[in-house]
Amino acid sequence: MADSNANFNLTALVNMAGKYPAVKADLNLKQVNLQQLNFSPTQLSLAGLVKADIKTADPDYLNGDV
Numbered sequence: 001m002a003d004s005n006a007n008f009n010l011t012a013l014v015n016m017a018g019k020y021p022a023v024k025a026d027l028n029l030k031q032v033n034l035q036q037l038n039f040s041p042t043q044l045s046l047a048g049l050v051k052a053d054i055k056t057a058d059p060d061y062l063n064g065d066v
Contacts, residue, residue, distance in 0.1 A: 004033075004036075005032070005033045005036040005037050006031075006032050006033070006037060007029075007030040007031045007032070008027060008028060008029045008030055008032065009026075009027070009028040009030070010025065010026070010027050010028075011025065011026045012024065012025040012026075013025075018056070019056075019058075020056045020057050020058040021057045022054060022055050022056065022057065023052060023053075023054040023057055023064075024052065024053050024054075025050070025051070025052045026049075026050075026051055026052075027049070027050040027051075027052075028049055029046060029047050029048050029049070029050070030047060031045060031046075031047050032045060032046050032047070033045050034046065050066065051065075051066070052064065052065070052066045053065045053066075054066075
């Protein structure tokens with residue numbers, strides 16, 4: 001998604017076959033301006049790569065790697 005305040009690419013796979021979903025995701029945050037998105041009262045931007053492999057997305061017992 002290209003936007004002047006949030007520029008990122010997200011690729012995600014979700015498996016809903018089990019009791020709890022399993023999620024694999026790759027997130028490339030190219031630039032996110034948290035102040036312009038009203039998440040911060042001061043200038044705060046971030047960028048980075050996030051890889052997640054969550055085998056069970058049970059809210060009481062998350063099992064995976066980020």
